[in-house]
Amino acid sequence: MNQMTKDEVLYAFAVEDETGRDTLLRYLAAYPQFAHDLVDISRELHRSFSDEPLSAAEMQRVDVAIARYQGVMVKQTSESLAPQAFNGAAELMQLPLSVMVAFRERRVDLASVPTRFLERLAGALSTSMEQLSAFLLQPAMVSAARQSKSRVKPTTAVKVSLEKVLSDAGVQADRIQSLIERGE
Template sequence: MKRGVALEDVLDAFSMEEDVSTQTLERYLRVYPQYVEALSDLFHELNLVRFEAEATSDAEVKAAFQDFETDAVGDRGQDEESLFSKDSIKRAAKNLGVSRAFLAGFRDRLVIAATVPPRILKQLAKALGQSEKTLETYLRGEASIGTAVAFKSDGQPRPPDQISFEAYLKSFPDEADQLARLMDSDGRD
């Protein structure tokens, strides 16, 4: 029997065991009899979680995740759904000569729409295969966070504050020259 080990340390060690079986519980109870009740409670809790996880089918997980994504995306129209799809961002980045990370800020509505120069807005809409009005309407929405970020968050995730186009551009110094060229062009290829 080990008396000098704290309950929390024993419970941590037990919960980290690869095999949380009755044999493991019995071994811990022999070594730490003073923690019988706490170890038994933890054993049952860990097994309950494991059994619940095994009982959940793949279909239930997929349905729950789809519901989560729907809630995270909100009630945007179909045009807005496809506006910043993975493929459209990739194509637009190539056509504009900017990085996908740069375009992701527009997807996440980090840039205040009214501060985007009209020529950039026009070029971006064209590269995305959308009308300027559709893009502008989308950008005027609230800033959002990606589903993966929201899913990984420990607390209530909040979208970042929106910033001006000029401030956003400072985050991407490598894009400045290309964007200056886009501003100088008239949008025709």
């Protein structure tokens, strides 16, 4: 299991449905190295807020923090999901490379991918389901290399179902059914 960073632990705590005493104690037991930060965020989450709007300086601090967090997440995701990783995943999952190219270019609609298939793909890519899901939720793209080789004007990439990607790649109907129904 991957070790979570301080930011990941604090984010996980902050988005818990219940951030009360029991949740805090559970996180403190699991991540004692972040005890000070967990107590701080717990206090912040439970302090009373006024109805006054944030000042310009406070808004700027929030915007900077969000931009920093988004930059870190995109960097982590893109580093762990390098193009070469998808080549290896195609072999491990015994699927045509074109299927993995569709995933790499985020042209597969995440909602059409069975959880079991997503788990297997995350394992083949040596990443977490959360990172893979965050990656796949980004806008679809077509690689610059493929666009430059095209004889027709490139169009905006669109997301399609996993079933269509598999069918277009020439995967047999019974295997498609197995992948869609059982993720195998």
